[in-house]
Amino acid sequence: MLANWTNTHPISLICIDKWQETDDTVSIKLATKNTTITFDFKPGQFVNLGVMINGKKEFRAYSISSVPHVSFLQLTIKRVDGGAVSNFIIDHLAIGDALDILTPTGDFNCVDHPPKNKKALLISAGCGITPVYSMAKTWLTQDSKFDVTLIHAAKSPQQTIFFNQLEQLADKYPLFSLQLLLKDKQETNYAQGRLNKEWLLNLAPDLLERSVYLCGPNQFMEDVKSYLIELGFDMTQFHFESFTPNQNNETATAQDNDIQQxxxxxxxxxxxxxxxxxxxxxxxxxxxxxxxxxxxxxxxxxxxxxxxxxxxxxxxxxxxxxxxxxxxxxxxxxxxxxxxxxxxxxxx
Structure with missing residues (x-):
């Protein structure tokens, strides 16, 4: 990890690679010119990335999709309607460009919240797979005794971020169970439907024995949380993440009998x-x-x-x-x- 790197003082990293994950998602690799430097973080954490757009430095938060202790940070970024930074990176960032990066942070991680008995259930939807993919890959490569089930909701295999990489992990590690729940009807070996309490039990019958790590759209996470509570899950073993901005960021609210002061x-x-x-x-x-x-x-x-x-x-x-x-x-x-x-x- 670089010295003097904080969450208020960015460093400059270079984009050394960029590729499409799906038709609306890219991954980028960021590194320093010194290839001996490795990056230490807690799988599940995010970094704040800054780019100059129309003369103004804009920062946004993105989960890290790589594993710790390698010479690059990988970020996986999905196109967002009206997303100034995400869409700029997808459309305009080129290999060799520099970006400002703040130090990795975030309480949603598998170091501060390790799974009990080395048994984890990861649940994600859409680009929420990014931090849990980092967790899964870290656990599996560090300890062959880690038992990891991943339930991911997506439209199709083509729209599943890291689809090929996930299948490779499932082939390589007997204790990694990949459970996709797809919206579109296709000829696949994966389940089709919308995640509910019944699907949770069907795809992870032993979920009550596991620690749960959840990331996805707000309503998706609220629904999963309610299913777990109904199933009698130990919520001290429930961990979740979301980057949804607060609703009060842009507007003033009336006070004191609707008289704005x-x-x-x-x-x-x-x-x-x-x-x-x-x-x-x-x-x-x-x-x-x-x-x-x-x-x-x-x-x-x-x-x-x-x-x-x-x-x-x-x-x-x-x-x-x-x-x-x-x-x-x-x-x-x-x-x-x-x-x-x-x-x-x-x-x-």
Whole structure:
């Protein structure tokens, strides 16, 4: 791992390879010029990636799909309607281009939350397969006694990210059970249908003996969680991930009997005093002023947008990466905080 690499100070990595996984998904390999450097992270974690688009540096969070301790980071990126960074990478990033990368982070990983009895059930849909693929490959290559079942929901084999690689793992490792649940009707050996409680039991009969790791669209994860609860699963062994941005990122909300009040957000180090509507998102307000705040995951889970505000001037939906001491000192995650009174902001 590189020295002086933090989640607020990026390093530059070079794209050394790029290829199509499916018709709307690519994988890229990123590395330094020094090929002896390897990357250490916890399988399941993500990095925040920054690209310059129309003169503005944009950061977004992507799960790592490679395994630790190799000389590159692999990211797998799916096209998103209106996705500025994802679509830029798919359409325009070329081998040899440089990208800014923040250090790997995220609580959703198999190191901080190891499976009990070396038995794991991975459940994913769409591009949610990215972090669990890293987990599965790490477990299987490190310990032949790991028992891993992967249930993945997709439209078809052609639309299944890592389809060939997953089949190769299933052929190589007897304790890896690949269970695809496909939407489109095709002549395959895999099940067809929509994931529900019955399919969970059918595809992983011993799921109550396993630890579960889940990643996918929000509604998919909510449904799976409800199925597990109904089945009497031990929810202390349930781990999940999502990068869905908070809904309060862009708009102000009416306060006090629908009367919108104005407050001032001051940034003394940049000689800024911004009049905004009470309830405005801190990150969106600072970004609109062109201030140098990195806002990557937009979900309150990466910590890149940490800043310090006047006590009791904001309210937050997430403090996940902040220590108790930082919270007491007035630090917030800007993407997950709204302004409720006159506030003064300083960057870390």
């Amino acid at each position: 104005e407050v001032t957000l001051s940034v003394p180090s940049f000689n800024k005093a911004i009049v905004v509507t009470k309830g405005s998102n801190v990150a969106a307000t600072l970004e609109a002023q062109g201030l140098p705040l990195i806002v990557a995951c937009r979900s309150g889970i990466c910590g890149s947008c940490k800043c310090k505000t006047t006590p009791n001037s904001t309210t937050s939906t997430s403090t996940e990466t902040l220590t108790k001491e930082e919270i007491e000192q007035g630090y917030i995650l800007a993407c997950s905080s709204t302004i409720i009174a006159n506030a003064e902001v300083s960057f870390t």
